Amino acid sequence: MKDQTAQNSIARKSLHEELADILREMIIDCKLTPGERINEKQLTEQFGVSRTPLREALKVLSKEGLIQLNVNRGAIVVPVTLSDLQEVFPVLAALEGAAGELACEKISDRDIQSIRKAQAQMEQAYSARDLSTYFQYNQEIHGRILKAADNPTLASHHRSLYGRVQRARFLANLSDERWQSAMEEHNEILAALEARDGARLSVTLRRHLAGKLAALTLALHEAK
Amino acid sequence: MKDQTAQNSIARKSLHEELADILREMIIDCKLTPGERINEKQLTEQFGVSRTPLREALKVLSKEGLIQLNVNRGAIVVPVTLSDLQEVFPVLAALEGAAGELACEKISDRDIQSIRKAQAQMEQAYSARDLSTYFQYNQEIHGRILKAADNPTLASHHRSLYGRVQRARFLANLSDERWQSAMEEHNEILAALEARDGARLSVTLRRHLAGKLAALTLALHEAK
């Protein structure tokens, strides 16, 4: 049996939750472009629902920092700006650090083994310069660490921050140097995990995220 | 000029925001007791509003982890349990740690000075065993560090976790030993801050929160 929401198990979803899920994905995938205004009528027609559950979903997404509500002036998709990323990354890093520390206390050998595998496949993707596969395994590794931490609150806060950050992947592409550093950092992450050295994993993860932000900052400055 | 919401400046609030504010306070102050079911009709009558904005507010509070929505079965105030606290504290600690690190980079001498003052007054309260005054200054210190970190995202996530934790203050009272340790930790916090040693402040704050949780855990086990 799998868990559905981390919150409660069997629960079917209410309409506003489903809408929030759909909209969240649209925003993260930049189907709704950053800065764009959200038109309630248009969305209700698109989804065939009334405004009530849609507006409830918007409240949720606002809490997640994906949209911004302005009284009497509707909602806009939060723009992806460098300063926003600089705000989010340190928080995300803190959470991943905490996840690493908790994971080291709780993770099973079996789970370490599958992270090891994902890491190997990620390295293959790196060698082949297959960015999309790389991303996939990269995300799987971080996801598995988070899951091993076994803390729904942590996971939930992480998810909402990660959503905000993900949209930046369309903004700048990974430099070769950064990619290599990331790979090295990942080796250290795995090592710390295998040693079950929580403190070390924590600092490594935080450094990893800091490196990611630094690379992004650089890339965005250059792009401009 | 003061900031109102960290989000936007002049904005008057929408009804659902005001309701969320009121309800949040009621929950944190245990005016709505943990585990209690929320009756929409009763609350709408109490506040003189319709169900629509109330229900929007409930979505927000659910995101904050203060209430739990169950489809077709209404909402309950999330119970304060030890396991909930054990889930929240590590996350809160990570965020405070990050706040400490950021604060060290940005805090002004003037702000350090006012923390120093608050600390002195806290010590007085401690000597006088004046718990309520102690709490007040304790909260002020943590609040000032968070503010110095100057990161609205961090602040917002912190606030929502802190809300969940605050309700525990009615559950167990501070042991003398814990109180003393807390004072010592606070001295170290101040020292790290004065040295602008981010790494040190971060670990100290995290230890501080871990200590708080340990004490709570102990107290709750004894109480039972």
Add this chain to the structure above:
DNA sequence: AGTGTAAAAAATGAATTCATTATTTTAAAT
């Protein structure tokens, strides 16, 4: 052309209404 104003249209905020699901009450049956 550009600016300002008034009317019209559109969008949002919130109350109300309707439909469905839970819960409670009542009554019957063992």
Add this chain to the structure above:
DNA sequence: ATTTAAAATAATGAATTCATTTTTTACACT
């Protein structure tokens, strides 16, 4: 007396309606 079934009540989920605010459009005036 206790349990079960059915009916009544209450509560929730979502659509609709109404009120207000914002935005757009049209048009006069400089």
